[in-house]
Amino acid sequence: MLIRSFLFSCLLFLTAIPMQAQSPLPVILDTDIAGDYDDVGAMTLLHAFADKGEAKILAVISCNAFETTVPTISVLNTYFKRPDIPIGITHKAKPDMDCPQQWAQAIIAKYPHRVRSNKEAEEAVSLYRRILVAQPDHAVTIITIGFFTNLADLLQSGPDQYSPLSGRALVQQKVKALVAMATSVPPGKEKGREYNVYVDTEAARAVFEQWETPITLSPLEVGEQLHTGIPLTKDAAITDSPVKDAFSIALEKDKNTQGRMSWDQTAVLVAIKTPQPWFNERKINLRIEADGSNTLIPGERFTLLELKEGEKLKLQEYIESLMHHQPK
Numbered sequence: 001m002l003i004r005s006f007l008f009s010c011l012l013f014l015t016a017i018p019m020q021a022q023s024p025l026p027v028i029l030d031t032d033i034a035g036d037y038d039d040v041g042a043m044t045l046l047h048a049f050a051d052k053g054e055a056k057i058l059a060v061i062s063c064n065a066f067e068t069t070v071p072t073i074s075v076l077n078t079y080f081k082r083p084d085i086p087i088g089i090t091h092k093a094k095p096d097m098d099c100p101q102q103w104a105q106a107i108i109a110k111y112p113h114r115v116r117s118n119k120e121a122e123e124a125v126s127l128y129r130r131i132l133v134a135q136p137d138h139a140v141t142i143i144t145i146g147f148f149t150n151l152a153d154l155l156q157s158g159p160d161q162y163s164p165l166s167g168r169a170l171v172q173q174k175v176k177a178l179v180a181m182a183t184s185v186p187p188g189k190e191k192g193r194e195y196n197v198y199v200d201t202e203a204a205r206a207v208f209e210q211w212e213t214p215i216t217l218s219p220l221e222v223g224e225q226l227h228t229g230i231p232l233t234k235d236a237a238i239t240d241s242p243v244k245d246a247f248s249i250a251l252e253k254d255k256n257t258q259g260r261m262s263w264d265q266t267a268v269l270v271a272i273k274t275p276q277p278w279f280n281e282r283k284i285n286l287r288i289e290a291d292g293s294n295t296l297i298p299g300e301r302f303t304l305l306e307l308k309e310g311e312k313l314k315l316q317e318y319i320e321s322l323m324h325h326q327p328k
């Protein structure tokens with residue numbers, strides 16, 4: 001009996017080890033949601049990983065000042081039963097990228113949300129500092145799927161009510177890694193130009209030069225190979241979903257029958273799951289030019305993701321399946 005009890009204790013101990021190893025990764029998501037709807041897919045992946053116990057969403061912060069951004073974030077957080085996740089937004093008037101397909105206006109009108117306007121959200125840098133200071137050292141992964149406005153402002157921030165540290169020092173102390181959907185590195189070429197960089201070029205340049213944690217880049221060329229959303233719009237098992245509505249409205253307005261490119265979802269995916277088994281990881285350095293283009297230069301500052309031959313369809317199916325995730 002004693003032996004059996006001892007063996008049972010050992011078994012409990014051994015089964016406890018993997019559970020400890022899988023403690024949820026604390027993340028802050030920085031998004032320009034409204035200009036495009038792959039951000040909706042990315043937020044769905046993040047909530048799916050949170051429901052699986054793999055991610056803890058500390059805050060969602062908008063780098064886009066357009067009027068629908070905060071209510072849209074709140075709609076999605078409320079839908080996924082996390083209405084109290086802190087939401088931040090830049091107080092700069094620009095960048096201000098609108099929602100041409102009007103999907104954001106539609107889901108705000110239809111679905112409940114606790115934070116009803118941009119004015120009700122915290123200022124972006126202040127929220128970053130408040131959240132970061134309360135975390136263990138080198139713990140937080142920041143995922144950016146928009147412009148670099150907030151991250152540059154965070155680096156340039158000074159001591160405040162939350163921390164005596166400069167923004168650079170606070171990032172160095174609290175942040176584990178930055179994963180960005182950004183840049184364009186076409187195969188065999190030295191130069192590319194990508195939206196998340198050129199919308200706020202000065203901010204991107206500041207982050208690329210001054211950010212001191214490991215940085216992983218999912219470039220334009222990865223997400224544009226992965227088309228998602230059409231099966232979601234046809235999934236009859238999903239009803240009353242702002243995610244399905246956003247994709248249905250936007251894909252129809254765009255007359256898109258192939259699916260939306262999945263740029264932002266790739267950043268969330270590799271931040272939580274690591275780049276394996278889907279990607280090759282290539283060490284590079286990049287210089288941001290005045291026109292917002294990026295040029296390859298010698299160095300190993302960034303880890304660039306490159307989609308592996310033969311993994312495209314498997315990854316596309318995996319992202320699509322995560323986008324069908326419904327609240328628990």
Ligand SMILES: [Ca+2]
Binds near residue numbers: 031033039145146
């Ligand atoms: Ca985006």
